[in-house]
Amino acid sequence: MQEAQIYKANALVEASYRLSVYEQRIVLACIAQVNRHEPLTDQQLYTVSAQQIAAMTDTKLDTAYQNLKAASERLFERRVTLYKAPNGKGKPTVEITRWVQTVSYQDNEGTVALRFGTDIIPYLNQLTEQFTRYALADVAKMTSGYAIRLYELLVQWRGTGERVIELDWLRDALQLEGRYSNIRDLKRWVLEPAVAQVNELSPLWVTxxxxxxxxxVTHIVFRFGEKPNSKPTLPKPSQRAERAAPKLSLPKAYVEQHKGVDEGLAEADQRLLFEIRTGRRELPQQTA
Incomplete structure (x- = not known):
């Protein structure tokens, strides 16, 4: 039987949101049920049980029951902020939406049922390009929501072996909202635990x-690869060239003109996009 797979549009992988580890488990367990080959509507109901969560995460059933109920109650309030420029042109828009439109917990059965929000569905269904794929089992036993987010950000660039992430961008993506403003605290409470869990519990090694x-300190440089005994989830052949050399979101000439002395093109592209969407820099007039 094929492992349950997670498919997310890259824009959702890089969106700004904060979910607890149990909220992540609920959302990911439901995403894994999405049939990516069939149209998805906002009326589709997905259900996950405490028994499934306990088996998936190798935790006690009583613990799963307790945490599942509390997480389901919070999940309805969780928002996600997406940054996008239609077709790569025009001024980037900031879209704030909810993960779910309805969520219910059945106490006597220990199950959560949810419907994804209408605006989230395009980022989960019928994806043909610019998406990230991985096995649900890759992150199932992680106990840090930050570790799950870090794993997704690395898997998005699977095959490159390196990803440079600007610190301000990372704080925004994780919705730290002023917490861990000191770099030492960020390392202790976010980076080090996340890296440790990716190394211990996923198919990737990372430094x-x-x-x-x-x-x-303005950037974190992650270097990573497949562990020798893991089975990599490779992108489709048509996408391998793109993953090996990620396309720039901004015109190459513009990125080359504004990149720092020690920045690569991909790193500079990410920094410039962050500055544009936070109002620190104007969008270049010509985007072709």
Whole structure:
């Protein structure tokens, strides 16, 4: 039997949101049920049980019952912020929406049933390009929501072996909202536990280092690859070239003109996009 797979549009992988680990487990267990080959409507109901969560995560059933109910109650309030520019042109729009439109917990059965929000569905269904895929089992036993997010951000660039992430962008993506403003606290409570769990519980190994601009740490450099005994989830052949050399979101000439001395093109592209969407920089007039 084929392992349950997660398919997410890259825009959703890089969106700004915060979910607890149990909220992540509910959402991912439901995403794994989405039939990516058939149209999805906002009326489709997905159900996950405490028994399924306990088996998937190798935890006690009583613990799963307790956490599932609390997580389902919070999940309805959770929002996700997406940044996008239609067809790569025009001014980027900020779209704030909810993960789910309805969620219910059946106490006597220990199950959660939900319907995904209407605006989330296009990021989960009938994806043909610019998406990330991985097995649900890759993250099922992680106990850090940050570890799950880090794994997705690395798997998105699977095959490149390196991803440079700007710290301000990471804080925004994880919705840290002023927490861990000191880099030492960020390392202790976010980066180090997340990296440790990716190394221990996923098919990837990962190391990281920091990069400074002047005296300030501004970027984290992640280097990663498949563990020798793991079975990699490779992108489709038509997408391998794109993953090996990610397309730039901004015109190459613009990125080359504005990149820093020690920045690669992909890193500069990400930094410039962050500055544009946060109002620090104007969108270039010509995007072709």
């Amino acid at each position: 990281w280092d920091q990069r400074k601009t002047g005296r300030r």
